Amino acid sequence: MRRERGGRSQDLVVDPQSGWIRGVRRVESPNCDERPVGDAPELIVIHGISLPPHEFGGPWIDRLFTNTLPADAHPYFATIAERTVSSHVLIRRDGEVVQYVPFHRRAWHAGVSSYAGRTACNDFSIGIELEGADDIAYEEAQYTTAAQLIGELCRAYPTLSTRRIVGHADIAPGRKTDPGIAFDWPRLRALVAMQPGVAPGTGPGTANGAPT
Numbered sequence: 001m002r003r004e005r006g007g008r009s010q011d012l013v014v015d016p017q018s019g020w021i022r023g024v025r026r027v028e029s030p031n032c033d034e035r036p037v038g039d040a041p042e043l044i045v046i047h048g049i050s051l052p053p054h055e056f057g058g059p060w061i062d063r064l065f066t067n068t069l070p071a072d073a074h075p076y077f078a079t080i081a082e083r084t085v086s087s088h089v090l091i092r093r094d095g096e097v098v099q100y101v102p103f104h105r106r107a108w109h110a111g112v113s114s115y116a117g118r119t120a121c122n123d124f125s126i127g128i129e130l131e132g133a134d135d136i137a138y139e140e141a142q143y144t145t146a147a148q149l150i151g152e153l154c155r156a157y158p159t160l161s162t163r164r165i166v167g168h169a170d171i172a173p174g175r176k177t178d179p180g181i182a183f184d185w186p187r188l189r190a191l192v193a194m195q196p197g198v199a200p201g202t203g204p205g206t207a208n209g210a211p212t
């Protein structure tokens, strides 16, 4: 299904039984495993990624998350090609959603991390990548799609909350900077608060560690 640019409502339906979003492109990543017994998705982590850095489009994020990134295709790739990483979802510049890992499984997106005193955030989080770079404005279609997906996820998984949405930099300070200074947290908060079923005033607050 092709996504409309700029604010059109999309049909992103999360099936909590299978852990997949219906109708979006699916690229299954082997870089995932079971969450620890007793851990459920409680935290949403927003990332920024581009491969090579600051270049958009191309197959390279899919390739990284499926362990098929050609190390010789770009000098930067040689530095990351051996990493076994993934995220649950990527939102491309035009708002297209790609899913790599079902939401009930543990994707390997956060690395060494800590949220509210709990370490190993992969255990209890969902990773959403936005194709972008720290210092380049993200696209309107990405905010719109991210907000709708967050609303759907919070409905599908009641352990999640719109109050627990952070950036990768917030849970791995000093090690990670994404989604970066260009990410408009107030814009995302406002759009999340507008989602059906998300009551006014329950959107993510400033206590979520968003960049100042």
Ligand SMILES: [Zn+2]
Pocket: 046, 047, 048, 109, 168, 176, 178
């Ligand atoms: Zn990240």
